Amino acid sequence: MARPKAQPYHHGQLREALAASGRALLEEKGIxxxxLRECARRAGVSHAAPAYHFASIDDLLAELAVRGFQELAAAMTAEADRAEGGATGRLVGQGVGYMAFAAGNPxxxxxxxxxxxxRLETPALTAAADAVRKLQAAAVEAVIPHASGEVKQRMVDFxxxxxxxxxxxxxxxxxxxKDSSRALKARGLSLLSAMAETVVRVGG
Amino acid sequence: MARPKAQPYHHGQLREALAASGRALLEEKGIxxxxLRECARRAGVSHAAPAYHFASIDDLLAELAVRGFQELAAAMTAEADRAEGGATGRLVGQGVGYMAFAAGNPxxxxxxxxxxxxRLETPALTAAADAVRKLQAAAVEAVIPHASGEVKQRMVDFxxxxxxxxxxxxxxxxxxxKDSSRALKARGLSLLSAMAETVVRVGG
DNA sequence: CCTGAATCTTGACGTTGGAAAGAGGCAGAA
DNA sequence: TTCTGCCTCTTTCCAACGTCAAGATTCAGG
Structure with a gap:
């Protein structure tokens, strides 16, 4: 029977706590x-405690990046699912999700x-980044299903x-x-539509 | 009469020497x-010597960035001048120069x-970055001289x-x-041409 | 309850960026 | 020339960093 709260099991969820405080610290202070020490401090543990959960500071950063890619993929999918307008609409929606995640977690x-x-190149990081790229590729290829593989690749790049x-x-x-947030969103959407039109025109 | 070599005047050109060793160190070890200490070491001075020429390590990094933007602008201009095919050719050429600089100084x-x-936001850094953006804007606008200001801005963004x-x-x-360098250059050029075509089509 | 393993703390080492104080060398005034 | 003051660099010091080693604490299973 695990103790419910108070001092929950030595710390119990230190890995999660470090990932959380690390993420906040990252947004606050920049890369x-x-x-690592400030990260541990915010999690309420000593400066050497993280060593057991993360081999090095780079290892922690890699973990943050992995989670970031997973969250990015989720944001892209969610926004694409919400979009209307068929394959082209999904492509634009996915772009919106991509930009929204980036703006929220710069x-x-x-x-x-x-x-x-x-440079870390852990398998988990590679896999998480690959998943995002696959999502992008699938959205583009759904718009131009009859194009050649080469054209598809070029449009995915683009x-x-x-x-x-x-x-x-x-x-x-x-x-x-100095533009307003509203104006910037309009510029972003305008760019997305120009992008989608080019994909349709060149690929179709 | 300045001493020619040997130990040329205290150090004489420490600021330049630090910028040079700093740039090499940056490419070697990453950001x-x-x-700062390794930077000073390579310039052959004590670790505190840079303080007189650069207020902090961020100040040195800002200086490196300023010089980078200036060099980037020069690379873009040089490649654009070499290009054929009128305004559209210059636009593509400028993109080639941009990519070549980035690939050579990642x-x-x-x-x-x-x-x-x-975050430093020194006036020199702002000015150097502005110069690059002006170059880009001019090249795009030269391709679509009759477009509205708004369309021009969207195409510059794009x-x-x-x-x-x-x-x-x-x-x-x-x-x-795992693609070859040759294949990657082809993909880059393909992207540039798709970009230029879109600018012409939407703006013209 | 006891033992081993997992988890965390304490303390230490070498390195970093920066501040302070002092030494060395140059330029202009006498 | 010599003197004086400023610019440049060195030396020394400090707090903070990442990482390692050793000790303490806590959990799980027998």
Whole structure:
């Protein structure tokens, strides 16, 4: 019978607690401001406690990235399912979900797509990132089912690059410095529709 | 009369030397592996010497980013000038220059477009990044001179996002994992032509 | 209750970025 | 020239970092 609360089992869920405090810390201080000790401090444990659950600080960051990719995939799917307008509508919706996740978790998003995180290359990280790419590829190919494999690949490249590039530049302040959030959303949607039209035109 | 070599004036060009060793170190170890002390070590000075030339490590990184943007602008212009095919050819050429710079300086490129560097927001950094954006905008607008201001802006967004997104994903290993360099260049050029066609079609 | 393994704490080591104080070297004034 | 003041660099110090080793605590199963 596990003790319900109070001091729940040594700590009990330290791995989860560290992932949670780590994620918050990441968004708060950015990648360069992220420290393992502060992460442990927020979880209420000593500075060496994380070592048992994560081999190194990079290992923790990799775990955060894995969870980020999983959440990104879920956000894309959810938004695509909500969309109307057939395959093209789903493609645009998936892009909306992608951008919304990035806008809501900018530091995590940056970590996920930084070569530092990629340098870890744990199997879990590779798999999680692959799942997102498969989702993107499927959405594009559903729009142009009769195109050749090569054309499909080029359109997958194109769609993924447009969406990723726009939101990345936006989050870095390279796009729409003083524009309102509303105006920026309009620019994002406009980009998504131009992207979708190009996929349809070139692929169809 | 300045002493020619040997121990040239205290150090003489420490700021330049630090920028050079810093840039090399950045590409070698990545942003997270970058340390001020190693940077000083490679320049042959004590670990506190950089303090006089750069207020902090972030200040040094900002300087590297500024120089990166200047070099990026030069690479874009050079490639555009070399291109044939009028305004559309220049637009594609500029994209080639952009991608070539990023591929040749991946860590620096990542630094330039990381919100960490942007958090510095020195006037020089803002100006250098602005210059690159102006170059991009001019190249797009030259292709669609009769379009409305709004359409022009959307196409500038679109062109910049496509190019930036593709090379970013490529450098992060999210595109073309095991493809040959030759095949990747073909995919990049294919993306650039799809981008240019869309600009012409939507804007014209 | 007892024992072994899992979990966490304490303490230490080497490294980092930065501040403070001092030494060395240059330029202009005398 | 010599002197004086400033610029540049070194040395020393500090708190904080990531990681390791050793000890303490707590759980699970016999």
């Amino acid at each position: 360069r401001g992220f420290t 530091a995590l998003f940056q970590l996920m797509f930084s070569r530092d995180a990629n 769609a993924g690059a447009s969406v990723h590039g726009f939101i990345s530049l936006l989050l870095d302040g390279q796009i729409g410095g | 997270r592996g970058f340390t 860590a620096l490129f990542q630094l330039m477009f990381s919100r960490d560097a942007n 062109a910049g996002a496509s190019v930036h997104g593709f090379i970013s994903l490529l450098l992060d290993g999210q595109i073309g994992g």
